[in-house]
Amino acid sequence: MPELPEVETVLRTLEERIKDARINGIDILYAPIVEGDVKTFKNKLIGQHFREFDRRGKFLIFGMDDITLVSHLRMEGKYYILTDKDPIDKHTHVIFHLDDGRQLRYHDVRKFGRMELIPKADDYSVFKGLGPEPFSRDFSLKYCREYLKDRKKPVKEVLLDQSFVAGVGNIYADEILWDIRVNPLRSASKLNDEEIKDLIASTRKILRKAIKAGGTTIRSYTSSLGVTGRFQLSLNCHTVETCRRCGKDIKKIRVGGRGTYYCPSCQKK
Numbered sequence: 001m002p003e004l005p006e007v008e009t010v011l012r013t014l015e016e017r018i019k020d021a022r023i024n025g026i027d028i029l030y031a032p033i034v035e036g037d038v039k040t041f042k043n044k045l046i047g048q049h050f051r052e053f054d055r056r057g058k059f060l061i062f063g064m065d066d067i068t069l070v071s072h073l074r075m076e077g078k079y080y081i082l083t084d085k086d087p088i089d090k091h092t093h094v095i096f097h098l099d100d101g102r103q104l105r106y107h108d109v110r111k112f113g114r115m116e117l118i119p120k121a122d123d124y125s126v127f128k129g130l131g132p133e134p135f136s137r138d139f140s141l142k143y144c145r146e147y148l149k150d151r152k153k154p155v156k157e158v159l160l161d162q163s164f165v166a167g168v169g170n171i172y173a174d175e176i177l178w179d180i181r182v183n184p185l186r187s188a189s190k191l192n193d194e195e196i197k198d199l200i201a202s203t204r205k206i207l208r209k210a211i212k213a214g215g216t217t218i219r220s221y222t223s224s225l226g227v228t229g230r231f232q233l234s235l236n237c238h239t240v241e242t243c244r245r246c247g248k249d250i251k252k253i254r255v256g257g258r259g260t261y262y263c264p265s266c267q268k269k
Contacts, residue, residue: 002073004134004167005210007058010079014060014104015053017081022049022099030093033106035116044117045069045096057130057166068118071106077113080105130166134203139165144196148188155191156184157256159199168203171238172210174261176202178237178245183269184253184260209234237261 002010026042028034034041044067052063062069071077080092082103088095094106094115106113131147132138151158158164159173168176177184180198182191191199213234236244243250243263253260 003169008211011053011055018050023096024099025097027095033093056124056127068120071115074112075110077108131164151188154185154255155188158188170258174238175206181266183267184255184262
């Protein structure tokens with residue numbers, strides 16, 4: 001699943017390639033991708049330009065002339081920039097016809113992704129009930145201490161909760177907990193202040209490194225815009241057989257229904 005670094009990579013690439021492009025037409029090939037009425041969606045977007053590019057958690061936010069287009073890639077959503085001469089793949093569900101002859105195509109094998117229109121706003125801080133962005137001042141020791149104090153769930157499960165911090169997914173949660181030597185099954189409420197500080201610092205460090213590398217390409221994910229993630233070359237525990245730190249075997253378990261990798265030697269319970 002695309003996580004914050006992958007979504008950020010897609011966002012930056014799209015900004016570079018389609019900023020100020022005008023939508024001349026839209027083909028909706030699979031209606032459930034669009035939240036709300038398809039006809040209204042098309043009518044409100046045709047004639048609009050891609051002016052601003054933002055991200056909130058794992059959501060892509062496109063500021064148009066007088067409305068906002070929100071896109072969530074979910075499991076396997078991808079964007080392609082092609083022309084009308086390129087064949088239309090069976091997994092292409094939305095085509096935006098741009099004024100320069102190019103097409104921005106939304107491709108989604110599982111059809112889980114969604115698009116919706118919302119009123120234009122300057123502040124998306126309360127968007128979709130998401131927690132603070134990892135790089136914001138709001139993701140602080142005080143905030144985390146208050147949030148975690150009554151959370152009895154495993155820390156891995158809490159780290160994946162988008163209401164705690166926006167954008168962290170399975171891969172990066174494993175890497176963060178490995179980095180700070182915390183067992184993924186440990187109760188989140190048991191973290192002390194020093195461990196919380198380490199959690200905040202490691203989250204920012206790892207996500208910045210992943211963004212710089214263009215994200216992580218595992219299984220089917222790429223940005224599909226000529227950018228392939230390289231962070232998988234730096235993974236220390238997720239899908240890795242032996243710990244990069246101590247050389248012992250990495251163990252795979254399930255936490256909150258998600259495949260979880262950790263080092264039993266470095267991350268003692």
